[in-house]
Amino acid sequence: MxxxxxxxxxxxxxxxxxxxxxxxxxxxxxxxxxxxxxxxxxxxxxxxxxxxxxxxxxxxxxxxxxxxxxxxxxxxxxxxxxxxxxxxxxxxxxxxxxxxxxxxxxxxxxxxxxxxxxxxxxxxxxxxxxxxxxxxxxxxxxxxxxxxxxxxxxxxxxxxxxxxxxxxxxxxxxxxxxxxxxxxxxxxTKEIPSPLRIRYSDEMENAISLIEPDVDKVLQGAVNSRWVALQLLDNDDSLLSSMKNYLGFNLLEREEIVEKVTQAKEALANVGIPQEEFRDEVVIRIVRTCEEISRETVRFEEEKYAERDRQIDRILTSKITGIPIMLAMLFGIFWITISGANVPSAFLSKALFSLEQPLVNLFVWLSAPDWLRGIVVDGVFRTLAWVISVMLPPMAIFFPLFTLLEDSGYLPRIAFNLDHFFCKAQAHGKQALTMCMGFGCNACGVIGCRIIDSPRERLIAILTNNFVPCNGRFPTLIAIITMFFAGAIGGAFESVVSTLILTAVIVLGVFMTLMISRLLSKTILKGLPSSFNLELPPYRRPQIGKVIVRSIFDRTLFVLGRAIVVAAPAGLVIWVLANITVGEMSILAHCAAFLDPFARLMGLDGYILMAFILGFPANEIVVPILIMSYMATGTLTELENLSELRNLLVANGWTWLTAVCSMLFCLMHWPCGTTCLTISKETQSLKWTFASFAIPTVTGIALCMFVAGTVRLFGLV
Missing domain, CATH: 3.40.50.300 (P-loop containing nucleotide triphosphate hydrolases)
Structure with a gap:
């Protein structure tokens, strides 16, 4: 039930x-x-x-x-x-x-x-x-x-x-x-249990006994009065705030309690337990009690019971081998994702686009006007078909692989390896985990920032999560890498070279995350990194069946559903812009012409920049918008293979510099619509939502301008 x-x-x-x-x-x-x-x-x-x-x-x-x-x-x-x-x-x-x-x-x-x-x-x-x-x-x-x-x-x-x-x-x-x-x-049962009561030092027990009777009179059994007395001696302001919210009163508004707390603190200070050391005394006693109970109840048949985990950790968390192994793992996941997604993606694309003609026939049978057929079929349906066929296969591979790392206990080791770098950036070590979540979906990464306790450091993690490319940006990056860099290799090594370049792009994204985090820590979000307990859980054999089911339903289909919701109206807008003309050019062409001078400074052109702008609802539709713009077809178009796409791009003025700048801007530009909405909900602030939009965008524009200007200055293109 x-x-x-x-x-x-x-x-x-x-x-x-x-x-x-x-x-x-x-x-x-x-x-x-x-x-x-x-x-x-x-x-x-x-x-x-x-x-x-x-x-x-x-x-x-x-x-x-x-x-x-x-x-x-x-x-x-x-x-x-x-x-x-x-x-x-x-x-x-x-x-x-x-x-x-x-x-x-x-x-x-x-x-x-x-x-x-x-x-x-x-x-x-x-x-x-x-x-x-x-x-x-x-x-x-x-x-x-x-x-x-x-x-x-x-x-x-x-x-x-x-x-x-x-x-x-x-x-x-x-x-x-x-x-x-x-x-x-x-x-x-109506019997009241008698759990162990921790016995503190005589001086602390006397202090607790001094406060407890007056506290008990006020609480009347609502909360354990002995424990509350202990928290009053510890100056636990958050408990007092919670009691005000849930019980309707603040204990320190009672003069008799304030007087007793003051007397107890003075008595403790006189015997060598000042206020700043009180909590340490409490924690020490609890830890010693834990040790005493464990000695009586836990037996290790082998002294080196965790030796296997320690031996593995010596390698995976070593200063020498930890980072290289982490990069190798990243390379492996991306290679499997890139290689494995091609066939199912092609199958899905063929299956979905095969439904287009029956839809057209339905509109003809209904005698629907051409503009309605164009909006629904050429606009909305084609956009959704592209998003699903491009996005679903890599997500269905990436998310289970990522979840397997999480389930095996390796993900906390990644945070451990990167903790030093994030501390140098004056950010939180747990940001490494939220950054990893962003590889699948930046919106999920933003939600994952909840694990960071400090509001300042949580904001830094949210504002910089977009610097790692999500699953929606992988198709654009992979296509450009394959066409202009790895494609020349050909054969069996093409996917390896593609993965190497993609891994390098990811490392650049991580580097920018650290740099921008440090910049934010020195400017609008000043502060020192807070400490935290990072537990390295024991290595476990992942439950593969449960991992696959959980990752598909909880992550893949969830993220895909949100992408579909924002991609459908985007398809309608794109169709309208491409099919309504002003003079002899479509609105889309006019917008691209307006943006072209600024885009040229970034090593792009107006159509590329317009494709990124129209791709705001879902990053997956950037490439098809670009194809549609260059071919002036008025509908989203899919070419048969990447060779045809490369010829189309070269014919429209693309060079290796255009490819590099397009990759850089793909890596560093505004978050998608879903991520912006998530940031707004998490921060409850339009100011921080705008900041999360502006920071990667300004960074991407500046980097593209620097690269394009440098290359042109030295006449390399």
């Missing part, structure tokens, strides 16, 4: 913005928490199946996933809160996770942990137990732990923590029934 309109519409969220409404009083709300890369989403998907609802938390660009399953007649609403390492709120994700556990009204919190690194994961478990007593620890990836010869005494772990502990291997479907039974037992 899926979520009903009552539970997924406007009524889902109460006035506090976090409370999940229940269809019946018997429904139970379960929060699903955990570190990143522990299989939390696998557990969530395994429990809820297709009964899911996704969106954003109110006021946050942080994903909100809810789902439902039924167990023994009771409905359980699962809320997949953001993956986080800590509940000390330093980011939007940590703040949302903490706030939902505190104020979301969950009947229980299930914390998913990685069995292969349990000690590190216990940090979040202990912090959660300080907030609520209704906690279940789900130790996932037991199959991975078994391979590494790690044994965990789940019974002893449960006794040490004082909460239920369930072992799982979610990827293989093991442990779900036991988890459901445990959730049922915890939420249906």
């Amino acid at each position: 899926g979520l009903t309109n009552a539970s997924t519409g406007a009524g889902v969220l109460s006035h506090c913005g976090l409370h999940i409404e229940k269809e019946t009083e018997q429904d139970k709300v379960i929060a699903l928490a955990g570190n990143p890369n522990v299989g939390k989403s696998t557990v969530f998907n395994g429990l809820t199946g297709m009964n899911q609802h996704t969106g954003n938390w109110p006021g946050k660009t942080v994903a909100n996933a809810q789902g439902k399953y039924q167990h023994h007649g009771t409905n359980y609403i699962m809320v997949d809160i953001p993956g986080t390492y800590s509940l000390i709120a330093n980011s939007a994700e940590e703040e949302v996770a903490r706030d939902f556990i505190c104020f979301g009204g969950a009947d229980a919190v299930v914390v998913v942990a990685d069995a292969t690194c349990l000690e590190r994961n216990l940090n979040l478990v202990l912090q959660t137990m300080e907030i609520t007593e209704h906690v279940i620890l789900c130790v996932n990836l037991l199959d991975e732990a078994k391979k590494k010869k790690i044994k965990i005494n789940l019974k002893e772990l449960s006794e040490q923590l004082g909460i239920p502990v369930v072992g799982m291997s979610a990827r293989s479907g093991k442990g779900f029934q036991e988890l459901m039974d445990t959730i049922e037992a915890l939420t249906q």
Whole structure:
């Protein structure tokens, strides 16, 4: 049973913005928490199946996933809160996770942990137990732990923590029934669990005891008063803000509480625990508790249980071999994409364009006017057929390959290798991950910038994501490379040379990303790079079947659908411009003539620049617009092969310099319509949307002018 309109519409969220409404009083709300890369989403998907609802938390660009399953007649609403390492709120994700556990009204919190690194994961478990007593620890990836010869005494772990502990291997479907039974037992019983309470130093305990009674009088059980007292000593302003939003009051507006907090801080300072060291003392005690519990419950049969991963990491993350291997991986993915997309692309093109004549016959049968047939068939249909045939095959290859890298655990290693370069650019290391997402679709890359905590660094990542070419720009780049550079090689090496040049173009895009990021950090977005925990998850064997299905449905078809939505009206506009004449020339020709002087300075011509402008809705249609313009056909046209296209371009004045400048401008120009719309939604600002449009465009124009001017100055063309 899926979520009903009552539970997924406007009524889902109460006035506090976090409370999940229940269809019946018997429904139970379960929060699903955990570190990143522990299989939390696998557990969530395994429990809820297709009964899911996704969106954003109110006021946050942080994903909100809810789902439902039924167990023994009771409905359980699962809320997949953001993956986080800590509940000390330093980011939007940590703040949302903490706030939902505190104020979301969950009947229980299930914390998913990685069995292969349990000690590190216990940090979040202990912090959660300080907030609520209704906690279940789900130790996932037991199959991975078994391979590494790690044994965990789940019974002893449960006794040490004082909460239920369930072992799982979610990827293989093991442990779900036991988890459901445990959730049922915890939420249906009236017995109050007694989880482990972390014992801090005597001085800190005295300080907490001084504040807690007054806090408890105000909260009246709404939130754990001991934990809140701890946060008051830590000066956690974000918690006070959240309490104001969700409970309607600020504790520090009460004079008696302010007085007690001041006394407690002074007492701590007198015994050598000043304010700036308080959080360190808290973290140290939590970490030591994690170590003590792990020593009692986790046994490594082999001391070198992770030696294989470490040996691989010595190569993949080495300062000497890390970057070359990364480039080789990039080359391999592009070569497979370029080589593999040709046949299905040709097949799709033939199949789709074969439908054109039946459509024409239909309009003749309906006695429709020629202008209507021209708009629908020559304009909209031909544009959509080109976009689908050109865009779908490479995406269907690229996205699964990219997802395989992600699923195997290699993607965080890429971020690790590039972290140093982004820090030099005073940007965030996670920008490397969002940049990689941009290869498939810049709009997806922009959405991916949500993983960056700092608003300043998130903006830098958004503004520079367009410097890596998306899937829609690959056809134009590949066509130009093949016609003017690799085509002369011919034979089996043609695709290799094409891929090498394309890889070099990508490296240039990465270089420009770093340069512009540093420029932004020194000017309109000044600041220092923030630190973050980059976890290198264990290498795993990708689940190829699931990867293919997920990448096709979640990424390929999703991106293709958005491209189709913007390409259809673009086809109509292009047809109108090419078929309405003023004097003896079409509007398209007049526009190209107007742009020609400026375009010549960039090493282009008016028709090329006009093709990029009209390609704003979807980058895939730049080449067919250019063909249509040169041939003056009035409709989008596809030539039989690249040789014919090269002859057409050369006949219209193209040289190797025109090809180079066209590639540079293709790499660096405005984002497509879909990406601009996504940027507007993510930033909630027209100013930053315009900046994301202007920055790559100005950079591309300047670089093209520099290259064209230099070549002409030395008489090389």
